[in-house]
Amino acid sequence: MTNTIEDITTAADVIMLIGSNPEEAHPVMGMQMRQAVEHGTKLIVVDPRDIGLSAQADIHLKLKPGTNVAFANGMMHVIIERGLMDRDFIATRTEGYDDLAKLVADYTPERVAKICNIDERDLVAAAELYARAGAAAIVYCLGVAEHSTGTDGVKSLSNLAMLTGNYGKPGCGVNPLRGQNNVQGACDMGAQPNTLPGYQKLSDPAVRAKFSEAWMAPISEHEGLKSTEVMNAAAKGEVKGLFIFGEDPMRTDPDIGHVAHALSTLDFLVVDELFLTETAKMADVVLPGRAYAEKEGVFTNTERRVQRVRKAVEANPGTRDDIWIFTEIMRRMGYDQPHLTSAQVMDEMASLTPSYAGMSHARLDTEELRGRGLQWPCPAPDHPGTPILHVGKFSRGTGLFAPAAYRPSAELPDGEFPLVMMTGRVLAQYNACAMTGRTEGCNEIVGESFIEMNVADAAARGIADGDAVLVTSRRGQIRSRAHVSQKTNAGETWMPFHFQDGNANVLTSDALDPTCKVPEYKVCAIEVAKA
Amino acid sequence: MSNENLVHVTIDGCEVCAPAGETILHAALRANIQIPRLCALGNDAGVGMCRVCVVEVKGQDALVTACNTPVAEGMEISTHGERVEASRRMSLSLILAEHGLNSTNYCFSCRKNGDCQLQAVCNALGVTEPAYPIPAQDKPHRDSNPFLEFDPNLCIRCQRCVVACNERACNHTLHTAKRGARLTIEAPFGPDWDTTGCESCGCCAAACPTGALIEKRRATYRSWEVEPTLTTCPHCGVGCQLELLVKDNRVVDTRAYHGASNKGLLCVKGRSASFDFVRSGDRLTTPLIKNHDTGEFEPASWDDALDLVARRFTELREEYGGEALAAFACSRSTDEDIYMLEKMARTAFHTNNVDNCARV
Ligand code: SF4
Ligand code: SF4
Ligand code: SF4
Ligand code: FES
Numbered sequence: 048m049t050n051t052i053e054d055i056t057t058a059a060d061v062i063m064l065i066g067s068n069p070e071e072a073h074p075v076m077g078m079q080m081r082q083a084v085e086h087g088t089k090l091i092v093v094d095p096r097d098i099g100l101s102a103q104a105d106i107h108l109k110l111k112p113g114t115n116v117a118f119a120n121g122m123m124h125v126i127i128e129r130g131l132m133d134r135d136f137i138a139t140r141t142e143g144y145d146d147l148a149k150l151v152a153d154y155t156p157e158r159v160a161k162i163c164n165i166d167e168r169d170l171v172a173a174a175e176l177y178a179r180a181g182a183a184a185i186v187y188c189l190g191v192a193e194h195s196t197g198t199d200g201v202k203s204l205s206n207l208a209m210l211t212g213n214y215g216k217p218g219c220g221v222n223p224l225r226g227q228n229n230v231q232g233a234c235d236m237g238a239q240p241n242t243l244p245g246y247q248k249l250s251d252p253a254v255r256a257k258f259s260e261a262w263m264a265p266i267s268e269h270e271g272l273k274s275t276e277v278m279n280a281a282a283k284g285e286v287k288g289l290f291i292f293g294e295d296p297m298r299t300d301p302d303i304g305h306v307a308h309a310l311s312t313l314d315f316l317v318v319d320e321l322f323l324t325e326t327a328k329m330a331d332v333v334l335p336g337r338a339y340a341e342k343e344g345v346f347t348n349t350e351r352r353v354q355r356v357r358k359a360v361e362a363n364p365g366t367r368d369d370i371w372i373f374t375e376i377m378r379r380m381g382y383d384q385p386h387l388t389s390a391q392v393m394d395e396m397a398s399l400t401p402s403y404a405g406m407s408h409a410r411l412d413t414e415e416l417r418g419r420g421l422q423w424p425c426p427a428p429d430h431p432g433t434p435i436l437h438v439g440k441f442s443r444g445t446g447l448f449a450p451a452a453y454r455p456s457a458e459l460p461d462g463e464f465p466l467v468m469m470t471g472r473v474l475a476q477y478n479a480c481a482m483t484g485r486t487e488g489c490n491e492i493v494g495e496s497f498i499e500m501n502v503a504d505a506a507a508r509g510i511a512d513g514d515a516v517l518v519t520s521r522r523g524q525i526r527s528r529a530h531v532s533q534k535t536n537a538g539e540t541w542m543p544f545h546f547q548d549g550n551a552n553v554l555t556s557d558a559l560d561p562t563c564k565v566p567e568y569k570v571c572a573i574e575v576a577k578a
Numbered sequence: 579m580s581n582e583n584l585v586h587v588t589i590d591g592c593e594v595c596a597p598a599g600e601t602i603l604h605a606a607l608r609a610n611i612q613i614p615r616l617c618a619l620g621n622d623a624g625v626g627m628c629r630v631c632v633v634e635v636k637g638q639d640a641l642v643t644a645c646n647t648p649v650a651e652g653m654e655i656s657t658h659g660e661r662v663e664a665s666r667r668m669s670l671s672l673i674l675a676e677h678g679l680n681s682t683n684y685c686f687s688c689r690k691n692g693d694c695q696l697q698a699v700c701n702a703l704g705v706t707e708p709a710y711p712i713p714a715q716d717k718p719h720r721d722s723n724p725f726l727e728f729d730p731n732l733c734i735r736c737q738r739c740v741v742a743c744n745e746r747a748c749n750h751t752l753h754t755a756k757r758g759a760r761l762t763i764e765a766p767f768g769p770d771w772d773t774t775g776c777e778s779c780g781c782c783a784a785a786c787p788t789g790a791l792i793e794k795r796r797a798t799y800r801s802w803e804v805e806p807t808l809t810t811c812p813h814c815g816v817g818c819q820l821e822l823l824v825k826d827n828r829v830v831d832t833r834a835y836h837g838a839s840n841k842g843l844l845c846v847k848g849r850s851a852s853f854d855f856v857r858s859g860d861r862l863t864t865p866l867i868k869n870h871d872t873g874e875f876e877p878a879s880w881d882d883a884l885d886l887v888a889r890r891f892t893e894l895r896e897e898y899g900g901e902a903l904a905a906f907a908c909s910r911s912t913d914e915d916i917y918m919l920e921k922m923a924r925t926a927f928h929t930n931n932v933d934n935c936a937r938v
Contacts, residue, residue, distance in 0.1 A: 052816070052839050074777065074845030075816045081748035225815035229916070230909040233934035236916040238907035240930050244917060249930060264925040267900060271930030277904045286904050286931065288894040292919050293908030315890045321861055323875075332887050333875065335862035339812045340822055340829055340853060344912025346810045348817025348839060356912055359807035359822040359829055360856065365863035367880065369911065373918040375880075379888030380895075380926040392914040418808065418819045418837040485855035488724030488778075 049220030049436040050184060051350045051422070052076055056083040058218030061180035063091040063173070065204065066115065067188030068471060070099040073224045073349075080186075089180070091173050093118060095469060096499075096541055097534040106173050109536060110163035112469050113456035118170070119203035120453065121159030123151040123210055125174035132178070133212030140440065141209050143448035150450035162453065164536070178211050182218030188226070199451035209446045215438040225349040232347035235403070235423070236396070240271030245400035261399055264382060281309040288315040292369065293336065295324040304523060319372060335366040342368060343389040345411065347423075351433075353403070354420035355411050405430045460538065464520060464572035466504060469535075470544045496527045499541040500575060505531040508575060515578040518542070520571055526578055540573065587653040602644040602655055603631060613657050614666065614699050616673070617736035618645035619785055620842070625737050629669040630699060633657045641665055663703065670700055671709035678715030678731030679708070682789065688732070690789035693801035696734060720767040725778050725794055725850045728765035732790035735761050742785035746843060751776045765791060778846040784834055793850070795831040799823070808835055811848035812910060816840060818848050829853035891927060900928030907934040 048055075055062065056079040070077035077100070084090050084103050092104040093115070101107040110118055126132055127148055137144050160167040177183050185204050205221050213219035225231045237244040243266075247254040255266045272280055278296070280286040282305065289310075296306050310316060310329045318330040327333050339346075341362035347353050362368075370392060377384040387395070390408040397403045405425040410416065421432040436442070460467050498518055500510070510516060512531040517524055527542065535541050584595050589606050596605035606613050616628040625646070632641040636654035641662060644655075656662070677696065682688035685697060700706070721727035740763070743752035751774050753764045765782070766774035783793045806821035819837025822829045832849050836842040865883035866875035878886075894902055905923040907916045916934065923932040 053841075070777075073814050073816050074779065074847070075818050075840045075843045078747050078749075078779075078843050078845075079841070082745075085748060227909040228810070228812055228814055228817065229911065229913070230815060230934070232913040233907050233909040233911075233916050236907075236913050236920060238909075238916050238920045238932055238934040240933055244920075258924075262921065262925050265928075266924055267928060267930055269901065269930060271932060272904065274906055274933035277906075277931055277933065281904075285902065287898055287902040288891050288927075289903070290891075290905040290919075290923075290927075292906060292915070293911055294906050296906075314894060317887050317891075321855070322858075323860070323862060323866075327862075330866075331868050331890075332878075332883055333862060333866040334883060334887075335864065338856045339910075339912070340807075340809070340856045342912065342915075344914045346812075346817060347913060348810075349815035350817070350839060352817055352839060353913070354810045354817055354819065354837070355808070356812075357807050357809045359809065359824050360827050363861065363863045366861075369915045370918050372884075373915075373922045375884050376888055376891070377922050377926040379884055380892050382922075382926040384921075384925070389912070389914045392918060396913070396917045418835050420817075420838070485858045486851040487854075488850060 048222035048350050051434050054217035055184045059088055059182050059184040061089045061176055061183040063177055063185050065093040065187040068098040106169055108165050108169055110165050112467055114163040115200040116203050116451055117159050117162040117453035119207050120151045120154035121170050122174045124154040125171050126178045132210045136212030141446040147448040147450045183213050184219050186222045188224045202449040202451050206448050229346045235347055240273055245402045278309040281313050289313055290317045292319045295326045334372055336369045337362045337366050351422045352420045401426055460572045464574050466573050467539045468571050468573040469541045497530045498527045499530045499534050501535050501537045503537045510577050517576050517578045518573055520573045585649050585651045587649050589655045590657055596649045599648050602647050605649050613644050616787055619738040619741050627736055630666050632665050634662055666703055667705050670705045673734050674708045675710045675712055677734055679712050680714040681731040688789040689796035695787035720765050722769050723767040723771040726767050728767050728791050732788050733763055738785040739782035739791050742781045747779050747781040749777055752782055780849045799825045799830045813847045818844055828857055903927040903929045904931035909934045
């Protein structure tokens with residue numbers, strides 16, 4: 048996020064929520080957004096589905112799934128046509144405006160309304176509301192990223208914020224809500240094929256030299272494969288050995304049949320886990336690691352806030368600290384890694400990562416930072432951290448408009464699979480339920496798979512609310528239960544991806560966004576029949 | 579703040595400057611003067627129900643409730659004294675008379691015993707026994723929600739739960755109702771709990787000063803048996819701050835902490851589903867090696883398992899090069915773990931095939 052939860056929910060005049068259902072996926076953010084709305088903040092919801100917050104919204108654009116780019120371009124078209132852009136901001140802080148203006152000129156409200164299946168007047172009203180606000184924040188989530196056009200979707204939102212000067216002050220910005228608790232940290236730490244810690248580029252020889260020297264080991268210059276590409280390479284026998292730390296791709300990856308094939312083709316699979324998950328069952332060796340309550344460390348939240356994780360209980364002696372496990376493997380493979388405590392690992396990481404350079408466990412443990420942590424960039428031990436990014440100037444100097452044209456989703460409904468399926472989360476469960484499913488009460492609240500469908504689609508298939516149904520896509524078939532309502536538009540359905548019985552990811556598409564290789568979870572074509 | 583917006587008052591002889599509109603309670607708290615109270619929650623003005631916070635203002639006949647009376651220029655306030663304390667004791671006695679103490683054997687079986695603010699305030703003010711006979715109460719509990727229950731017999735109608743649900747969690751599912759002249763709390767935990775819109779966040783239970791509205795977890799421990807450890811919720815990217823409450827090396831409950839991201843709020847996942855899995859009976863407790871003849875896992879020593887892992891990865895690396903190896907990091911784990919995993923991939927596996935589940 049460029050801004051903080053606090054400033055978005057107290058200083059924004061308008062919040063535009065896109066493809067995000069924080070009440071279920073980020074509930075405490077959802078509570079604070081409800082507070083904001085009750086205190087007078089205007090709310091625009093852009094979501095194919097009725098969500099709790101859409102009832103409180105000033106405008107709800109119930110657009111067709113997969114059309115976010117067209118929507119954002121349409122907003123910009125209206126803003127430019129009506130002269131509502133922030134000319135000062137554009138002149139002093141950005142470049143590439145002319146290209147953007149040229150591209151969005153084609154996105155007239157009439158055309159966009161047709162693509163997105165929304166009312167033209169709502170689009171214009173949303174553009175007016177957003178552009179005329181003193182401070183307007185965009186908040187988005189997987190609903191934007193999990194499309195084969197996800198990267199373009201994110202770029203278009205950033206264009207929209209720059210066009211209206213909504214960067215670098217309280218209550219504005221472009222704010223992705225990161226899903227898992229430490230996705231932000233995992234990316235920050237360089238668990239990515241093309242960056243080292245702190246987004247230092249692998250392609251930069253100076254960066255490689257710095258890490259080579261610190262680690263006393265050569266760093267390969269070949270950019271690595273992304274996880275979804277690793278699966279493909281494994282299926283082809285090009286990747287032969289895989290170490291999986293605490294993930295369950297057999298539950299959470301799209302097109303599970305393909306994943307199962309890839310993992311079983313590997314010569315050697317090691318899984319470091321708390322439980323014998325579906326993925327762990329396929330391993331050659333399983334190593335029992337430790338849970339967050341059994342270790343010291345930090346998580347980095349969606350606001351770039353680095354906060355402490357503290358050991359509350361002693362772990363079972365048969366398990367090992369994960370840092371210890373990795374260290375032992377390195378040593379046994381001939382790399383002389385000394386055993387370090389978590390605090391020492393953070394010190395080493397901070398010494399190599401400018402945005403974390405001012406952080407340490409000792410500093411985070413001071414009374415002053417208790418419960419607050421530090422937000423990166425925090426380049427020095429006396430630096431207070433950075434709540435809001437891009438104040439005064441962008442990190443790259445000027446902000447570059449990156450116009451993006453609308454492309455339809457990779458898999459569109461057709462005669463055989465006429466319904467669109469979207470996937471998402473529900474409040475009381477979390478991802479593959481490895482954690483929440485072990486609390487009985489959560490299963491009582493919602494413990495089985497279901498599919499939301501429109502009244503008209505249900506009636507056409509003779510399906511009643513609560514009926515058992517078979518859901519089929521090009522990739523597979525599962526059983527589920529129909530929840531019939533007006534929450535989704537006709538032709539569209541929605542399913543949570545938490546449950547092993549009726550796992551929606553058996554159906555989802557493995558079409559990838561060409562830049563960031565995010566699978567297209569949000570849109571795939573299906574058919575539903577009474578079971 | 580400009581001077582016109584400040585008012586000057588004295589509290590127990592101390593001169594205090596306070597912004598106009600601030601309550602006497604908050605002005606006093608800023609000057610480090612404590613006033614006992616029950617119904618005021620956090621920084622909000624109280625509903626003025628319990629009258630435990632009464633203070634004396636010079637020149638006014640009646641005592642005033644500090645939690646919802648704004649300061650005014652020149653007020654001379656005294657927060658203690660015989661008259662104030664007698665009034666507070668009287669208020670507490672009236673509250674106690676409605677607090678169905680019979681239903682908990684006079685606190686003995688109450689799950690909030692030792693952590694109850696009614697008990698604490700009574701103790702602090704020397705109310706050691708009820709001044710009036712306490713009528714026995716036997717109203718049915720509402721306890722169908724998996725995590726929460728409400729015992730109306732213990733409810734003192736302070737309405738802190740109402741403020742928590744409506745103004746903090748902003749969920750508007752917990753209301754007051756009128757039964758004749760009496761106010762009652764309509765806690766949405768009856769048999770129809772799953773159709774009420776209640777999110778089971780437990781913010782109401784965290785606000786309740788008594789044992790009336792509580793997390794069912796409370797049955798597994800007493801407040802003095804647990805040690806808190808401040809940590810970060812393991813579920814979503816909000817990063818709420820919470821304390822894990824540990825009894826006998828086992829996490830038995832959580833308590834919300836007022837962190838920068840969560841402001842004292844938690845959701846059902848953080849409050850109720852962030853620790854059972856830690857001690858779940860199906861945790862792995864020994865390395866496993868698959869016997870390829872049987873397809874079954876067999877328990878192994880750490881030494882054997884790690885030697886096998888290192889040997890096979892080294893063989894594959896030497897035969898096919900580092901590009902044939904890959905490692906995935908868990909985006910639920912700590913930054914330190916992820917850093918070390920990534921370092922392992924690059925230095926020992928000789929590969930940049932390292933990624934996390936940000937994309938999946
Ligand atoms: S659990 Fe949360 S939503 Fe339910 S009544 Fe209590 S405060 Fe309201
Ligand atoms: S349930 Fe608790 S918080 Fe709510 S009114 Fe009764 S005593 Fe007060
Ligand atoms: S308590 Fe709820 S909102 Fe807060 S981090 Fe945990 S899961 Fe997210
Ligand atoms: S705290 Fe003031 S009346 Fe209850």
